[in-house]
Amino acid sequence: MKIAENTFGSKYHVDEKGFYGRFGGAYIPEMLYPNVDELQRNYLAILREPGFQEEFDQLLRDYVGRPSPLYFAKRLSEKYNAKIYLKREDLNHTGAHKVNNTIGQILLAKRLGKTRIIAETGAGQHGVATATVCALMGLECVVYMGSIDIKRQAPNVARMKMLGATVVPATSGSQTLKDACNEAIRDWINNPVDTHYILGTAAGPHPYPDMVTRFQSVISEEIKKQLLEKTGRENPDYVMACIGGGSNAAGAYYHFLDEPDVKLIAVEAGGKGVHSGHSAATTQLGKLGIIHASKTLLMQTEDGQITEPYSISAGLDYPGIGPLHAHLYETGRATFLNATDDEALQAAYELTRLEGIIPALESSHALSKLGQVAFKPDDVVVVCLSGRGDKDMETYIRNLPGNTGGNV
Amino acid sequence: MSNRIDQLFAGKRTGVLNIYCTAGYPELNDTLPVMKALQQYGADIIELGMPFSDPLADGPVIQDSSNRAIRNGMSLKVLFEQLKDFREQVHVPVLLMGYLNPVLLYGIENFCKKCAEVGVDGVILPDLPMDEYESEYKPVFEQYGLHLVFLVTPETSEERIRKIDSLSKGFIYAVSSSSTTGKDKDMGNQQIYFERLKSLQLKNPVLIGFGIKDKATFDAATTHSNGGVIGTAFIRAIENATNLDTAIQQFVAGVK
Numbered sequence: 001m002k003i004a005e006n007t008f009g010s011k012y013h014v015d016e017k018g019f020y021g022r023f024g025g026a027y028i029p030e031m032l033y034p035n036v037d038e039l040q041r042n043y044l045a046i047l048r049e050p051g052f053q054e055e056f057d058q059l060l061r062d063y064v065g066r067p068s069p070l071y072f073a074k075r076l077s078e079k080y081n082a083k084i085y086l087k088r089e090d091l092n093h094t095g096a097h098k099v100n101n102t103i104g105q106i107l108l109a110k111r112l113g114k115t116r117i118i119a120e121t122g123a124g125q126h127g128v129a130t131a132t133v134c135a136l137m138g139l140e141c142v143v144y145m146g147s148i149d150i151k152r153q154a155p156n157v158a159r160m161k162m163l164g165a166t167v168v169p170a171t172s173g174s175q176t177l178k179d180a181c182n183e184a185i186r187d188w189i190n191n192p193v194d195t196h197y198i199l200g201t202a203a204g205p206h207p208y209p210d211m212v213t214r215f216q217s218v219i220s221e222e223i224k225k226q227l228l229e230k231t232g233r234e235n236p237d238y239v240m241a242c243i244g245g246g247s248n249a250a251g252a253y254y255h256f257l258d259e260p261d262v263k264l265i266a267v268e269a270g271g272k273g274v275h276s277g278h279s280a281a282t283t284q285l286g287k288l289g290i291i292h293a294s295k296t297l298l299m300q301t302e303d304g305q306i307t308e309p310y311s312i313s314a315g316l317d318y319p320g321i322g323p324l325h326a327h328l329y330e331t332g333r334a335t336f337l338n339a340t341d342d343e344a345l346q347a348a349y350e351l352t353r354l355e356g357i358i359p360a361l362e363s364s365h366a367l368s369k370l371g372q373v374a375f376k377p378d379d380v381v382v383v384c385l386s387g388r389g390d391k392d393m394e395t396y397i398r399n400l401p402g403n404t405g406g407n408v
Numbered sequence: 409m410s411n412r413i414d415q416l417f418a419g420k421r422t423g424v425l426n427i428y429c430t431a432g433y434p435e436l437n438d439t440l441p442v443m444k445a446l447q448q449y450g451a452d453i454i455e456l457g458m459p460f461s462d463p464l465a466d467g468p469v470i471q472d473s474s475n476r477a478i479r480n481g482m483s484l485k486v487l488f489e490q491l492k493d494f495r496e497q498v499h500v501p502v503l504l505m506g507y508l509n510p511v512l513l514y515g516i517e518n519f520c521k522k523c524a525e526v527g528v529d530g531v532i533l534p535d536l537p538m539d540e541y542e543s544e545y546k547p548v549f550e551q552y553g554l555h556l557v558f559l560v561t562p563e564t565s566e567e568r569i570r571k572i573d574s575l576s577k578g579f580i581y582a583v584s585s586s587s588t589t590g591k592d593k594d595m596g597n598q599q600i601y602f603e604r605l606k607s608l609q610l611k612n613p614v615l616i617g618f619g620i621k622d623k624a625t626f627d628a629a630t631t632h633s634n635g636g637v638i639g640t641a642f643i644r645a646i647e648n649a650t651n652l653d654t655a656i657q658q659f660v661a662g663v664k
Contacts, residue, residue, distance in 0.1 A: 029465040029534035030559040185464050192586045290509045303483035304510030305461040
C-alpha cells in the first residue's frame with residue numbers, strides 16, 4: 001500500500017500548506033482549530049506507521065474484499081469501439097468505494113483516542129460505510145443526512161439504523177449533502193475532544209482532501225497492477241469517473257496524476273441541463289469561493305451566497321468540488337464533461353442490459369459519456385464504477401422506458 | 409486614536425455591552441432602526457451580521473435570522489447602501505460580522521474601502537485564517553483603519569492566544585465554550601479559562617461571547633473581562649416583536 005508516500009513537490013499533489021495551486025486550505029473558525037490542527041499534525045505520521053498500513057491492508061483485503069476486480073466489459077467495448085474496463089468498486093463490502101476511506105479514517109480515529117464518530121452523507125453510501133466501520137470497531141456513530149436525501153435513499157437509511165447509527169436529518173438550506181456537511185461540522189464544533197469527523201469526500205479543510213484521496217488511492221494502485229497483468233501495460237489511455245465532491249475520481253486518478261499520457265475525464269452532474277437552473281456542474285457554473293472550509297470552485301449567487309444545486313443523484317448533488325479537482329480543471333490536467341439526469345439513467349439501463357451490472361446513479365454519469373469521447377479502437381479506457389445501484393432501484397423503476405406507472 | 413472601538417475602551421474598561429443583530433432582520437429596512445434603538449437604550453457596541461447561506465459557526469437561531477435576511481433581499485451591496493449615512497445618527501462603534509465567502513467575492517480591498525467610507529470600525533470574520541490575514545490582508549485593513557477582531561476559545565493554546573492578541577485590534581472575542589452560537593452550555597465551568605485569559609495580561613480588551621443571554625450571564629462575563637457579546641438571545645427577543653423599539657428597550661434594560 002502506497003498511501004503515505006511522499007508527494008510534496010508534485011504539481012498535482014497537495015503542498016505543505018494544504019493547497020492545490022490556489023485551491024484548498026483550512027478556512028475554519030477558531031472553534032475548529034484544535035480538531036483540524038490535531039489532524040494536520042498527525043495524519044501523515046499515522047498513515048506511515050507500519051502497524052497502520054498493515055491493519056488497513058488487512059481490512060481492505062479480508063473485510064472489504066479488495067482488490068476489487070478490473071473487469072473487461074466486452075459488449076460495452078464493442079458498442080463504443082474501445083477497450084473498456086470497469087473498476088468494480090460496486091463489489092466492495094457496503095457497495096461502493098466509500099468504505100476504503102471509512103476504514104482508513106476509523107483506524108486513524110482510534111489512534112487519536114476518539115470514541116465518537118460523526119459523518120455526513122448524500123446518497124447514504126458514505127453513511128452506511130461509516131456506520132459499518134463504527135459497528136466493526138464498537139464506536140458510537142451519528143450520521144447527518146439531508147431530509148430530502150433521507151426520503152430518496154430510504155434503503156440506505158434503514159441500513160444505517162440497523163448498523164446502530166443515529167441518523168439525524170439536516171433540515172436547513174437545500175436539505176441535501178451540503179447541509180448535512182454543515183450540520184456535521186457544527187456537531188464537531190460542539191464536541192471538540194472526543195469526536196472524529198469522518199468526512200466522506202475529497203473536500204473540506206486540509207488535511208481532508210489529501211487524506212481521503214490517499215485512502216482512495218488504492219483504486220488507482222490496483223488499476224495499475226491489474227492492467228499490467230491483463231494488457232502488459234500499467235497505464236490506460238483514459239480514466240473516467242463521476243465527480244460530486246470527487247473522492248472516487250481522486251482515488252482513480254491518484255497514481256496517474258503525474259503520468260501525462262493518461263487522459264483524465266471527470267463527469268459532473270448536469271441535472272436537467274447545465275443552464276437549466278437545476279444542475280450541479282460546479283466547474284461550469286462555479287466561481288472561486290469557500291465551502292466547508294475549503295477554497296475551491298463553488299456555485300454561488302453574485303452576492304456570494306451558496307447556490308442550492310440539483311441532481312437526480314444524491315451523491316453528486318453538491319455545489320462545490322474538491323480542491324484537487326478544481327486544480328485539475330484549472331490546469332487542464334483533467335477534462336470535465338457533464339451528464340444530464342436522463343443521460344445517466346439511459347447509461348444505467350444500457351450497462352444493465354449489456355453487462356448485467358446495475359450501477360449506482362452516480363457512476364452512471366461517468367458511463368454516459370463513453371459515446372462522447374473520440375476513442376481509437378486500441379484505446380484502453382478505465383471507468384470507475386464507484387457503486388452499485390441497489391439504492392437507486394426506485395428511481396430506475398420509476399423512469400424505465402415505457403413505464404407508465406403500472407406493473408413492472 | 410480615531411477608531412471608535414479604541415475610544416470606547418479608553419473610557420470604559422468594564423461592563424461593555426456588545427449586541428449582535430443580523431442586518432436586514434427582522435425586515436430588510438430594520439437595520440438602521442435596530443441600531444438606533446440599541447444605541448438609545450444603552451448598547452456600547454453594535455455587531456451587525458452580514459447574512460450568509462451557510463454559517464458554520466452558528467446555531468439554528470442565527471442561521472434562521474440569516475436565511476430570513478437573505479430572503480428579505482439583504483446582501484453586502486444593499487447593506488452598504490443602508491449604511492451610507494448612518495453615522496449621522498449612530499455614534500457607537502459598529503462592527504460587521506460574517507463569513508469570508510461573500511467578502512471574498514465582493515473583494516477584500518473593496519470591502520475595506522466601503523467599510524471606511526460608511527464609518528464601520530471593525531470586522532469579525534471567524535473563518536479567515538490568521539496566517540492568511542497576516543500574509544495577505546493586514547495592510548489593507550490597516551490602510552482603511554479597520555480593526556479585525558479574532559476569536560479565542562477554551563481550547564486555544566497560550567502561544568496561539570499571544571499571536572491572536574498581537575494581530576487583533578480593538579478587542580478579542582473570547583468564546584465562552586467550544587460550541588456554535590446559542591448552544592446554552594454552562595458558563596460556570598469556564599472560570600479557569602477566564603482567569604487564565606485575565607492572567608495573560610493581553611494588550612487588547614476582552615469581550616466574552618456565546619451563552620450570554622441575560623443579566624446574570626452578562627454580569628458573570630463582565631466580572632472576568634471587559635464585557636460581553638449577546639447575539640442569539642437578542643435575535644429571539646425581536647423575532648416576533650410587534651413593536652421593535654419596545655422589544656429592544658425591554659431587552660437591553662433586562663441585561664444592564
